[in-house]
Amino acid sequence: MTVDATLTQAAISAGAGAAPRYGAAPRDDAARRAELAAFLRSRRERITPEQVGLPRGARRRTPGLRREEVAHLGAVGVTWYTWLEQARDIHVSPQVLDAVARALLLDRAERSHLFALAGTVDPLPGTECTGVSPALRQMLHQLSPFPAAVQNSRFDILAYNCTFGQLMCDLDALPEADRNSMWLAFTHPQWRASLVDLDATMRVMAAKFRASMAGHLAEPAWKALLARLTEASPEFREIWAQHEVLRPLSACKVFRHPRVGILELTASSLWTGPNPGPKVLTYTPVDDASRERLERLEKLALTGM
Incomplete structure (x- = not known):
């Protein structure tokens, strides 16, 4: 295969937004x-297959992940990623670098260093x-039957167990883009109906969102969620205009479930890493009645009935 053909094949594998550079x-x-x-090799070698949900296999010799596994996780071309680790003279788009950063589980400092x-x-x-x-x-x-989820400071629900998935609505039935507690609290009828003190919850969430957003003002994902909420919810527009920041809230939450x-x-929150x-x-039950209802909710979630 000629050099030009090889470059063309790599560009096709890598996807749009990336093109090789010629010359010295x-x-x-x-x-x-x-x-x-x-840097890429060092980050790749520190990640175990189990961390990213891949089987280890009996014949693995490579420390950490293989190159093709990183390429697969990032949905980029294997040849393209290999050339990055070989220090080839290629130009990579920000979108490809973002995909590689996510595949390698880079933290903020590492991601900044990569770019x-x-x-x-x-x-x-x-x-x-x-x-x-x-x-x-x-x-x-x-943790089930206790409802539990992983949530970031933008209120995106990243993962959850079966009881959390049925506590306020059927999260599995929603597209990933809608699995955000802020969005659901202001727009989803069933989620809103489950919150006994809806008004206080909305105000607290908006205040927390404003406080968190101060460190992310230039980030597209934050601006997009703010614009989406502003357009969809008159209640959000009214609360947001008051510029409240981080109101205190009792750790006790009361939910109204249509079945139980x-x-x-x-409510308790635990950080998942060394940095915020x-x-x-x-969520843990306050009394025996709530515990019994959580157990019933778990059975409903597992049986789908």
């Missing part, structure tokens, strides 16, 4: 590419690419 590069570019290649080495502006600065590991999903499952009745639950980011949100 200055010495500092070569040094930067070499550092980028070494700096690539000489490309990060379209989502400050993004934490930690994902939800299989181990954390298993923990959520083991009133649930009085205590996604957290595990859990």
Whole structure:
């Protein structure tokens, strides 16, 4: 295969937004590419297959993930990713770098370093690419019948167990883009009906969202959610205009479920890593009646009845 044919095949594999660069590069570019290649290898080798939900297999010799596994997780071409680790003189789009960062579970500092080495502006600065590991999903499952979920500071629901998935509405039936507690509290009829003190909950959530957004004002995902809420909900527009920030709220939550009745639950939050980011949100019953109703809710969720 000719060089031109090889380059064309790699570009097709990598997807739109990335194109090879021809010609010799200055010495500092070569040094930067070499550092980028070494950084990618080091990040790839530290991730176990189990962390990203892949089988280890009996004959694995590579420390951490294989190159093709990273390419698969990031939905980028294997040849393209291999060339990055070989310090080839290629230009990669921000979208491809974002996919690689997410596949390698980079934290904020590592992600910033990746884009700096690539000489490309990060379209989502400050993004934490930690994902939800299989181990954390298993923990959520083991907490059932207590409702539990992983949620980030933008109120995106990243993972949840069966009882959380049925506590306020059928989360499985929603598209991923709608699995956001802010969006559901202001727009979803069943979710809203489940919140006994809806007005206070909406105000507290909007205040927390404003406080968190102060550190993410330039990020497209935050701006998109704000615009979506502003357009969809007159209640949100009214509350948002009051500029409230982080009102205190009791840890006791009261939910109204159409099948099992009133649930009085205590909310707890646990950070999932050393830096503030996604957290595990859990609800434990205040009394025996709520515990019994949670057990009934778990059975309904598991049987689908």
